[in-house]
Amino acid sequence: xxxxxxxxxxxxxxxxxxxxxxxxxxxxxxxxxxxxxxxxxxxxxxxxxxxxxxxxxxxxxxxxxxxxxxxxxxxxxxxxxxxxxxxxxxxxxxxxxxxxxxxxxxxxxxxxxxxxxxxxxxxxxxxxxxxxxxxxxxxxxxxxxxxxxxxxxxxxxxxxxxxxxxxxxxxxxxxxxxxxxxxxxxxxxxxxxxxxxxxxxxxxxxxxxxxxxxxxxxxxxxxxxxxxxxxxxxxxxxxxxxxxxxxxxxxxxxxxxxxxxxxxxxxxxxxxxxxxxxxxxxxxxxxxxxxxxxxxxxxxxxxxxxxxxxxxxxxxxxxxxxxxxxxxxxxxxxxxxxxxxxxxxxxxxxxxxxxxxxxxxxxxxxxxxxxxxxxxxxxxxxxxxxxxxxxxxxxxxxxxxxxxxxxxxxxxxxxxxxxxxxxxxxxxxxxxxxxxxxxxxxxxxxxxxxxxxxxxxxx
Amino acid sequence: xxxxxxxxxxxxxxxxxxxxxxxxxxxxxxxxxxxxxxxxxxxxxxxxxxxxxxxxxxxxxxxxxxxxxxxxxxxxxxxxxxxxxxxxxxxxxxxxxxxxxxxxxxxxxxxxxxxxxxxxxxxxxxxxxxxxxxxxxxxxxxxxxxxxxxxxxxxxxxxxxxxxxxxxxxxxxxxxxxxxxxxxxxxxxxxxxxxxxxxxxxxxxxxxxxxxxxxxxxxxxxxxxxxxxxxxxxxxxxxxxxxxxxxxxxxxxxxxxxxxxxxxxxxxxxxxxxxxxxxxxxxxxxxxxxxxxxxxxxxxxxxxxxxxxxxxxxxxxxxxxxxxxxxxxxxxxxxxxxxxxxxxxxxxxxxxxxxxxxxxxxxxxxxxxxxxxxxxxxxxxxxxxxxxxxxxxxxxxxxxxxxxxxxxxxxxxxxxxxxxxxxxxxxx
Numbered sequence: 055x056x057x058x059x060x061x062x063x064x065x066x067x068x069x070x071x072x073x074x075x076x077x078x079x080x081x082x083x084x085x086x087x088x089x090x091x092x093x094x095x096x097x098x099x100x101x102x103x104x105x106x107x108x109x110x111x112x113x114x115x116x117x118x119x120x121x122x123x124x125x126x127x128x129x130x131x132x133x134x135x136x137x138x139x140x141x142x143x144x145x146x147x148x149x150x151x152x153x154x155x156x157x158x159x160x161x162x163x164x165x166x167x168x169x170x171x172x173x174x175x176x177x178x179x180x181x182x183x184x185x186x187x188x189x190x191x192x193x194x195x196x197x198x199x200x201x202x203x204x205x206x207x208x209x210x211x212x213x214x215x216x217x218x219x220x221x222x223x224x225x226x227x228x229x230x231x232x233x234x235x236x237x238x239x240x241x242x243x244x245x246x247x248x249x250x251x252x253x254x255x256x257x258x259x260x261x262x263x264x265x266x267x268x269x270x271x272x273x274x275x276x277x278x279x280x281x282x283x284x285x286x287x288x289x290x291x292x293x294x295x296x297x298x299x300x301x302x303x304x305x306x307x308x309x310x311x312x313x314x315x316x317x318x319x320x321x322x323x324x325x326x327x328x329x330x331x332x333x334x335x336x337x338x339x340x341x342x343x344x345x346x347x348x349x350x351x352x353x354x355x356x357x358x359x360x361x362x363x364x365x366x367x368x369x370x371x372x373x374x375x376x377x378x379x380x381x382x383x384x385x386x387x388x389x390x391x392x393x394x395x396x397x398x399x400x401x402x403x404x405x406x407x408x409x410x411x412x413x414x415x416x417x418x419x420x421x422x423x424x425x426x427x428x429x430x431x432x433x434x435x436x437x438x439x440x441x442x443x444x445x446x447x448x449x450x451x452x453x454x455x456x457x458x459x460x461x462x463x464x465x466x467x468x469x470x471x472x473x474x475x476x477x478x479x480x481x482x483x484x485x486x487x488x489x490x491x492x493x494x495x496x497x498x499x500x501x502x503x504x505x506x507x508x509x510x511x512x513x
Numbered sequence: 514x515x516x517x518x519x520x521x522x523x524x525x526x527x528x529x530x531x532x533x534x535x536x537x538x539x540x541x542x543x544x545x546x547x548x549x550x551x552x553x554x555x556x557x558x559x560x561x562x563x564x565x566x567x568x569x570x571x572x573x574x575x576x577x578x579x580x581x582x583x584x585x586x587x588x589x590x591x592x593x594x595x596x597x598x599x600x601x602x603x604x605x606x607x608x609x610x611x612x613x614x615x616x617x618x619x620x621x622x623x624x625x626x627x628x629x630x631x632x633x634x635x636x637x638x639x640x641x642x643x644x645x646x647x648x649x650x651x652x653x654x655x656x657x658x659x660x661x662x663x664x665x666x667x668x669x670x671x672x673x674x675x676x677x678x679x680x681x682x683x684x685x686x687x688x689x690x691x692x693x694x695x696x697x698x699x700x701x702x703x704x705x706x707x708x709x710x711x712x713x714x715x716x717x718x719x720x721x722x723x724x725x726x727x728x729x730x731x732x733x734x735x736x737x738x739x740x741x742x743x744x745x746x747x748x749x750x751x752x753x754x755x756x757x758x759x760x761x762x763x764x765x766x767x768x769x770x771x772x773x774x775x776x777x778x779x780x781x782x783x784x785x786x787x788x789x790x791x792x793x794x795x796x797x798x799x800x801x802x803x804x805x806x807x808x809x810x811x812x813x814x815x816x817x818x819x820x821x822x823x824x825x826x827x828x829x830x831x832x833x834x835x836x837x838x839x840x841x842x843x844x845x846x847x848x849x850x851x852x853x854x855x856x857x858x859x860x861x862x863x864x865x866x867x868x869x870x871x872x873x874x875x876x877x878x879x880x881x882x883x884x885x886x887x888x889x890x891x892x893x894x895x896x897x898x899x900x901x902x903x904x905x906x907x908x909x910x911x912x913x914x915x916x917x918x919x920x921x922x923x924x925x926x927x928x929x930x931x932x933x934x935x936x937x938x939x940x941x
Contacts, residue, residue: 076570077560077578081553125535126535317593381593389532
């Protein structure tokens with residue numbers, strides 16, 4: 055990258071905000087997947103104005119801009135395959151306002167989601183979305199991927215909390231959408247369009263987020279099953295009984311064993327599956343009654359044991375376990391490929407059955423866990439990428455996982471996004487009319503194709 | 514030869530297995546300061562991998578990234594895969610040292626620090642500076658204010674040094690009061706002897722009071738931590754062999770230290786020498802006997818002090834105690850044993866203070882940024898004293914308190930226990 059351009063970047067964002075050493079470029083080459091490609095320069099801006107200036111420069115020189123936060127993504131959406139600029143927003147991490155009267159937070163994109171949550175909870179408010187990466191991902195990244203998480207069953211996904219955005223467009227213009235209003239039907243819903251756009255339509259730099267009242271009570275139950283089929287049927291039994299738990303998480307035996315190996319929490323390693331059920335709310339009696347009802351349903355469905363966490367420490371341990379599943383799998387094999395297919399809730403038992411059949415067919419383990427309550431499963435294939443034969447199998451297995459999701463009326467991804475990894479399947483999932491329309495939208499927002507090129511939409 | 518072969522305590526799997534989940538970013542003090550991947554454990558693992566696989570040169574900048582790690586071990590603890598990014602950073606320093614050895618390290622860690630007598634001679638001017646009244650003069654004439662900020666902070670870091678190093682003062686054997694229950698060998702660390710003599714004197718008193726016959730070998734050499742931190746594993750091994758040999762002669766039930774850093778290294782001797790047939794067993798036996806003072810006191814029937822000590826006290830976890838030795842409950846229990854102490858938890862008590870040995874000298878900006886956050890947390894407790902059983906942490910905290918102009922006293926927990934015993938005697 056030529057030095058005049060670097061000098062211009064430095065003029066815009068300062069010396070500390072422009073990184074060019076081989077070491078810096080190397081560590082900005084990856085995300086939470088095994089993909090990597092070095093950028094030509096890394097820029098860490100501290101304001102929307104700086105982002106605007108960087109995009110003006112990039113547009114003038116036709117240089118790709120790949121925006122990222124903490125790079126915990128699981129779809130290689132922020133890996134800069136096209137080189138160019140990596141625009142890292144982690145230094146834009148201020149809370150601009152917590153408006154208690156309107157229950158709205160105004161934040162910069164780079165704030166870590168867990169920090170935002172802790173801050174709003176200090177004043178009795180609540181930001182519900184809770185991706186497993188909550189401590190190492192940013193709001194900007196959560197919005198750009200429309201992140202989910204266990205609590206989304208009751209509370210909805212990130213996008214349900216985004217009221218307005220500040221977005222820097224491909225030519226450097228600063229756009230504001232929405233604001234501090236709950237209802238807004240004036241014009242197209244651009245806020246929703248940017249949400250989940252994975253950095254391909256603009257750079258999200260600020261957001262207005264809807265907050266809610268913090269639930270005062272929560273109870274969590276660990277439910278053990280001798281068969282994963284029973285566990286997945288139980289999910290539907292609970293939800294059709296008129297209870298809406300905050301979370302309803304499923305983990306299969308391999309997942310349980312991996313966590314236990316990593317954390318020694320005393321989880322039942324001989325159970326074929328466990329469900330983690332949590333109810334929450336403002337009234338202790340209601341929350342307790344709901345967890346007891348759920349527990350009773352579990353027993354009726356064949357659960358061999360139901361344990362309700364006695365106190366906050368026990369509850370925290372269960373959640374720590376759940377959050378560590380994906381990374382803990384790495385103890386079993388050098389590589390894992392985790393997808394997040396989503397099916398209609400009623401199809402979960404069938405999806406689980408078919409996934410296990412794929413695993414048996416190819417002889418590689420598929421670990422299943424996920425947010426069973428909203429039909430969002432995380433089948434993780436464990437393998438060794440250094441073995442070409444295994445890698446070839448994995449590619450076929452992933453395709454079959456996607457087939458299962460689509461055949462059962464579901465979709466490729468519930469919360470990770472498309473990035474690079476799911477691009478080849480877009481045409482099949484959406485159909486040509488939808489893909490063509492989306493390509494036209496991309497063309498309008500980013501005529502020079504400099505914003506995260508080669509991601510989401512197929513060529 | 515593949516560079517990965519130059520790794521000693523780790524192997525390929527320690528970087529190949531990183532799945533880049535990013536969990537370690539959430540607990541890393543340097544990431545929190547710079548908010549940049551380069552300053553993160555995941556980043557260091559990626560760099561180590563590329564360096565060892567030959568994709569990147571082992572450049573001075575690469576080495577610098579490894580030296581920028583505070584080695585607070587928080588990433589080791591949180592990694593769900595079980596890899597140890599902090600250990601990898603230390604290993605990389607050693608790889609770098611083998612390729613590009615620095616002569617001054619031999620002089621400092623092999624020549625000076627390894628010889629207690631020379632250390633004492635070298636620090637003699639500092640003792641003169643303090644005891645001759647020059648320091649007083651510097652303060653009263655406000656000369657200190659004229660120093661650049663970093664030098665001022667470093668000067669402020671120095672505790673009041675003992676007139677004579679404790680090594681020269683402590684008897685070889687301190688008899689137990691009453692019947693002897695435990696045969697303890699006391700590992701007197703360099704910093705404790707040269708700078709925090711009062712604390713170690715208190716340690717020996719408290720041990721003796723609680724039925725321990727305390728032997729203090731005078732010829733101990735440095736535990737090896739500084740050498741290891743600067744990539745000289747060979748010197749660490751030399752130190753380890755020497756100390757093991759020395760302590761075998763006293764044949765104790767336990768080996769006690771009141772320095773978190775020494776303790777963490779001594780407990781590692783077994784692992785460090787595991788590959789040397791003539792030493793493996795002896796090293797393992799040595800390490801198995803090592804206890805931090807708070808850990809040991811909480812494992813024996815400890816006399817509850819009858820004296821009071823009225824103060825609001827908080828506690829900072831030394832990384833080398835909490836993470837490296839998993840000792841964190843014991844010092845808290847010890848403090849709360851004392852009547853009159855109003856114990857208050859320090860927010861983020863287990864986050865590094867930024868000392869990391871010599872980081873205030875070598876990485877001033879990072880070290881003070883980490884320290885300032887510690888001070889904000891300290892301020893929020895309203896404590897009059899902060900206890901911490903590590904000389905590095907104590908010096909760093911003292912610097913921070915001066916920088917932030919707080920009125921908080923830094924103490925070793927053992928000193929408070931010793932004082933409570935003394936207060937009991939007075940009131941009788």
